[in-house]
Amino acid sequence: MKVGLIRCIQTEDMCPGTTCFKVMKGKKCAFEGVMEEIEIIGFNTCGGCPGKKAISRVQEMVKRGADTIVLASCITRGNPIGFSCPHAEKMKEAIVRKLGNSIKIVDYSHF
Numbered sequence: 001m002k003v004g005l006i007r008c009i010q011t012e013d014m015c016p017g018t019t020c021f022k023v024m025k026g027k028k029c030a031f032e033g034v035m036e037e038i039e040i041i042g043f044n045t046c047g048g049c050p051g052k053k054a055i056s057r058v059q060e061m062v063k064r065g066a067d068t069i070v071l072a073s074c075i076t077r078g079n080p081i082g083f084s085c086p087h088a089e090k091m092k093e094a095i096v097r098k099l100g101n102s103i104k105i106v107d108y109s110h111f
């Protein structure tokens with residue numbers, strides 16, 4: 001699995017991505033049951049509200065080999081402060097529209 005991960009830019013001051021990296025390495029949470037090796041192609045932010053830059057950023061990740069796009073839990077579940085992204089659904093829809101069905105979208109990273 002070649003992962004491109006997008007996280008919320010607003011949480012950068014609170015989290016350097018530690019749990020995302022840990023769950024990918026240990027194949028836990030969103031990565032439980034993944035049999036193949038997990039390679040991280042890229043780790044980037046949404047670019048700031050309202051998240052429009054996420055679309056071109058995931059396109060770039062796919063260009064560089066990502067076959068799976070992960071929207072981190074700080075976007076979809078509000079980690080670590082319980083404040084999820086108000087634009088998460090639109091962001092995901094726009095990504096799916098742009099990338100089509102050949103790329104897997106995972107809409108969280110950890111619990």
Ligand code: SF4
Nearest residue numbers: 015019020072073074
């Ligand atoms: S999902 Fe969690 S660990 Fe990953 S970047 Fe966001 S707050 Fe950090």
Ligand code: SF4
Nearest residue numbers: 008046049050051085
């Ligand atoms: S668009 Fe969502 S994910 Fe991006 S900075 Fe704003 S709240 Fe965070």
